[in-house]
């Protein structure tokens with residue numbers, strides 16, 4: 001067995017993932033190389049689902065603040081109704097319905113950032129509605145209502161799984177909107193309240209960003225571990241397939257080995273018996289091969305066997321027919337569905353194909369080149385005219401024996417009445 005073919009290939013992917021897992025201990029968030037794109041693609045569907053699920057909830061909560069508007073900015077209540085129900089809600093509903101219908105687009109790798117952009121713009125728009133109320137209200141309670149931005153910060157940074165850098169942008173935008181509405185408010189905020197509110201919102205942004213960062217790091221790590229498992233499984237499947245191929249192949253000639261031939265023939269036989277279809281077997285033997293070895297040397301003998309195997313494989317119907325090395329200088333071919341006449345034609349083609357290779361055989365008493373003798377046996381109705389696959393191989397073998405007894409370099413069909421070739425009962 002070829003040891004090199006058995007060696008585990010070093011998977012670039014696993015190496016890259018291991019490096020990324022190690023690197024995951026530093027503060028950087030982006031994954032190296034193509035892993036970043038793969039990660040974003042992998043979570044695209046989750047992000048899309050999350051946008052829809054929490055988007056509707058956020059819209060309901062946003063409008064529930066009409067109650068707070070009534071309590072803390074009573075003079076702006078009807079404007080609030082207009083802004084919340086007449087402006088933002090149709091916008092939000094439109095965006096959510098569009099996102100629902102555009103799943104394929106929003107989960108396509110080129111458009112992945114659009115989901116983040118939707119969250120960003122919607123969050124800023126919601127905050128702008130509050131800013132409008134706070135800028136214009138003369139209600140003394142409204143100065144405390146600036147803390148309302150907290151809810152939007154929680155939604156945009158924590159509830160939505162937007163990328164960390166988008167979350168940073170979102171948080172900075174929220175602080176800017178707050179500062180704008182605090183400085184421009186009709187009712188000026190007391191200095192102490194201004195500082196306290198800013199401190200409160202800044203702390204909320206920083207802490208929720210820290211949580212967002214940790215969650216995203218953990219999500220990325222989980223993705224890497226999952227990809228690693230996948231890559232390992234794929235690699236294992238590849239190695240298994242290679243092992244299977246190697247265990248089925250003849251090392252010298254590359255055609256199937258005898259064990260694989262047995263398994264394959266049994267399958268073909270059972271299928272043919274079920275379908276009442278014919279099966280033929282060819283048995284081939286290189287003529288005067290001992291003399292060839294003795295004259296040309298064993299390495300030349302090996303090369304000769306490789307050429308003969310190739311000639312056989314070239315002259316049967318790939319991939320329907322099956323060629324195997326039966327042992328030594330003997331080969332066998334299984335021809336599913338081939339009638340006796342077809343099998344004889346194929347056998348003749350194979351015999352001629354070996355001769356056409358024109359391998360000089362100066363030690364042969366029967367030809368100047370390497371030749372083969374071929375025995376052919378067919379079961380027209382497997383299970384009826386021949387009890388089992390082994391018996392069919394035995395018949396092909398006896399036909400080969402008969403070919404060898406003659407002039408060699410010929411095709412011989414199995415004949416039960418041939419003297420000395422009767423089957424054991």
Ligand SMILES: Nc1nc2c(ncn2[C@@H]2O[C@H](COP(=O)(O)OP(=O)(O)OP(=O)(O)O)[C@@H](O)[C@H]2O)c(=O)[nH]1
Nearest residue numbers: 285286287288289290291293298301302328329404
């Ligand atoms: N080079 C080489 N020779 C092999 C291999 N396997 C079997 N042989 C040789 O094949 C020869 C088969 O010789 P025999 O069975 O006497 O048959 P033959 O000389 O071909 O004579 P006929 O079959 O009667 O034409 C033996 O000398 C084996 O050593 C192999 O893998 N490589």
